[in-house]
Amino acid sequence: MKNESRIRHLRSSRYKRLAALFGGPLGVALIGRADLAAAFERALAHCPGHDSLICRATGGVPRVCFVQKMEQMAASAARGGETRRAWERGFLEKEVLPCLETFERAFPPELEPVLNYTKGEIEADLAYLG
Helix, strand or coil, X not given: CHHHHXXXXXXXXXXXXXXXXXXXXXXXXXXXXXXXXXXXXHHHHCCCCCCCCHHHHHCCXXXXXXXXXXXXXXXHHHHCCHHHHHHHHHHHHHHHHHHHHHHHHHCCHHHHHHHHHHHHHHHHHHXXXX
16 A cells, blocks of 8 residues: 555656646756746747647647646546546546647747656656556
8 A cells, every 4th residue: 555655646746747847937947957948938828739629729828728737637646546547548648648749749849858858757657557
């Protein structure tokens, strides 16, 4: 039981870090790239949204919608449970990965380290979720 509790804590922390990363221009300092703050701010303000997601129709801004997704995952990961993990996998595949695909197309190449970090964290969690 102690190990499961630790895994839940680590997974929740992962998504809290990702929420903070996308929460504002200085979030990139969390991964040691404060030099990208201005470019990240501009990119976040101009995300067009993914075709299959509600953000396209509502004009969502990643600082709000993506951060909320990460906060939702942090809260869910803290609770654990087999059914919850199945929901989390579907949520990541249907809601979060399309966001990352949009970011990869819309963000300038200089932000590749941020996107690689984010994608790596999510893929690591998907590997755990199996």
